Every structure is written in structure tokens, then in C-alpha cells.
Amino acid sequence: VSDIARRVEALESLLVSRGLVDPATMARIIEHYETNLGPLNGARVVARAWLDAGYRARLLVDGTRAIAELGFGGAQGEHMVALENTASVHNVVVCTLCSCYPWPVLGLPPSWYKSPEYRARVVREPRKVLHEMGLDLPPSVEIKVWDSSAEVRYLVIPERPGGTQGLSEEALIKLVTRDSMIGVGLALGPPPGDGHV
Amino acid sequence: MTMRPLPGWLLRLYPHVQGSARRAPAAPAFAPGDAVTVRAPGEPGHTRRPAYLWGKRGIVVRHHGAMTFPDARARGEKGPPFHLYTVSFQGRELWGPDADPALSINVDLFEPYLERS
Numbered sequence: 001v002s003d004i005a006r007r008v009e010a011l012e013s014l015l016v017s018r019g020l021v022d023p024a025t026m027a028r029i030i031e032h033y034e035t036n037l038g039p040l041n042g043a044r045v046v047a048r049a050w051l052d053a054g055y056r057a058r059l060l061v062d063g064t065r066a067i068a069e070l071g072f073g074g075a076q077g078e079h080m081v082a083l084e085n086t087a088s089v090h091n092v093v094v095c096t097l098c099s100c101y102p103w104p105v106l107g108l109p110p111s112w113y114k115s116p117e118y119r120a121r122v123v124r125e126p127r128k129v130l131h132e133m134g135l136d137l138p139p140s141v142e143i144k145v146w147d148s149s150a151e152v153r154y155l156v157i158p159e160r161p162g163g164t165q166g167l168s169e170e171a172l173i174k175l176v177t178r179d180s181m182i183g184v185g186l187a188l189g190p191p192p193g194d195g196h197v
Numbered sequence: 198m199t200m201r202p203l204p205g206w207l208l209r210l211y212p213h214v215q216g217s218a219r220r221a222p223a224a225p226a227f228a229p230g231d232a233v234t235v236r237a238p239g240e241p242g243h244t245r246r247p248a249y250l251w252g253k254r255g256i257v258v259r260h261h262g263a264m265t266f267p268d269a270r271a272r273g274e275k276g277p278p279f280h281l282y283t284v285s286f287q288g289r290e291l292w293g294p295d296a297d298p299a300l301s302i303n304v305d306l307f308e309p310y311l312e313r314s
Contacts (some may be wrong), residue, residue, distance in 0.1 A: 096247050123249065123302050124292055132247065142299045150245045150305035152219045152283060153263045155255025184285075 024058055030108075038107015041072045042155055043176035045105060046187075047169050049082075050160040063155065067105060077104035079152045083144070085159050085183070092130065092183030093146045094122045094152045102153035105171060106181060113182065123147060132183045156183040163190045219278035221263035225284055226308055231257045234314035235284075235306065245273030246310045254314050255286040258303065266307060280308040 015021040033106065044069055049056040059066035063080035067073060080102060083091035095156030096119045100110040112118050122129045126143045130136070137143065146154045158180035164172060167190060209259055210249045213219065226235060237251040261281040269276030288300030 145302045147304040
């Protein structure tokens, strides 16, 4: 653990133990950042790519530009590359050297993404790591790990789940999880009883 | 909720002002398809060259243009920008014959880290 991480942890536990900060409030702020500000933007990009083949093509050629079409861009997203998951290829993203992450589309990285365990193991035994995270990929599926340790930031476009043909863009957005855009999960299935045919 | 697209002039400027893209001082030495080997660093100090790649062989899959060089920037030096590439390594090249046969590791590496192989 680095100095700064120890310092932040010490500060956080002091603030909590003296009753100056409510951990539940802190959790809500983090959740707000993760669900309202961050991954929702990426989910809009993915849902648009699912619905609009022209957009998907532009996204795969120039991620930064296509993401900006939807109004997203900024620090830690200046050089974006989109990676498309298919039935035969699964992409998963890591930063082995630190915690590089595409902030404009995903927000701040989850703590496991920054953990030495994830960073060391996902380049070496990704199938096992993904299994431990609840994602089982058949051995026939090729895994491409992307170590974003330099200037480029990656966004995974998960496969569009089956049974979602009738869903609107807004409904599709709800199926795109943060984890599916890092590549450690899949997009969610359609909600039950949604009424589409 | 309607999103307003970022204007084109801002997009063109952005990677250069806020990001690391810079005018290339020389033509790229490598192109997609080239086989390259990652050199071990000659001196200690900050680098964006992960140690698990030193001496390993991969294939260039994408060229990203020239960007500021973090190794020099960390020393407070201005230094020229260098071309950045994505290089693809097979799992077996990095982890030996027992590695997952359907695994590749793709890493962004600056030109000074690489030599033709």
C-alpha cells in the first residue's frame, strides 16, 4: 500500500470514528459519482452503438470523436479506443502500472480495479479472474486483455443481450453495467415482463 | 435528456492541449504488422514500460501518433514526443507454454521501448 493510500485511509477512519463524516453519506456520494455521473455516460455510448450501425462503425474507428458526438470528453478520455465484444472475442481492460481509467465515460475506477491483485492477475490468468468475478467464458472464447498503462483509455462495448429487440434506447441504457464496459461482466438481460414481442 | 455534441474545433484541439498528442518529430519507425521486442530500460526511473514485457516479442497492431514521453516528463525534462503503438503479445510468449492458448495482452508502448525483431 502506498503512502498516500495509508494517509487517506487513516484520515478516513479518523473522520468516521470522531463522527465528522457519515460513512453512509460517503458511500452515497461515491455511488452518485459511479451511477449518475460516470458509467451512465458509457452506457449511452454503448446503447447508441447497439442501435445505430453507423455510429458503431464510427466508434470503432475513432472512439474519442464518436464519444464526443454524445457530448462526452475530457481529462482521462482524450485518446479513447472502443473495443467490441463478440461471441468469439472478449475484451477486458486493466492498468497494470497504476489505475488509468476512462473517466468521462465510466467515472472513477472501482477499488478492485486499483488493487494489486486484479492488476497482477488479470494479465496472467484472466479466465480465472473473470470466473471469480462471476463471468464464465468458454475456453473457445479468445480473451484480449488491454493494459492501458500509457495514454490511451479503453471502453468495452459488451454484446447486446438477446431478447432486447423491442427495447428503446433508454431501456437499453439500463442494461449496460459499469463492469460490462471494463470487460469483467456482461450486459444485463431484458427486464422480465417488459411487454416487447 | 439531450446531449450536445462537442464542437469540432474543440475536438481537434483537445488531444493536444489537455491530452498528450504532439506533432510527430519524425516518421513512425513501426507499422501495424511489424514484429517488435521490448527493450529492458537502460536506466532506473519512471517509465510506462511494464516489467513483465521486458525482452518479450509482440506484433504492432495500432499506431496512435506521437505523444509526450512520460519517462522524460517525470524527470522534469521537456524532451521530444515519441510515437505510441499498441503491441499485442501472446499469453504463451509472456507466461510460458502452460499459459491460456486463447489469450493476448495488448499494451500501449512508446517507440523508444521497442526494437525490430
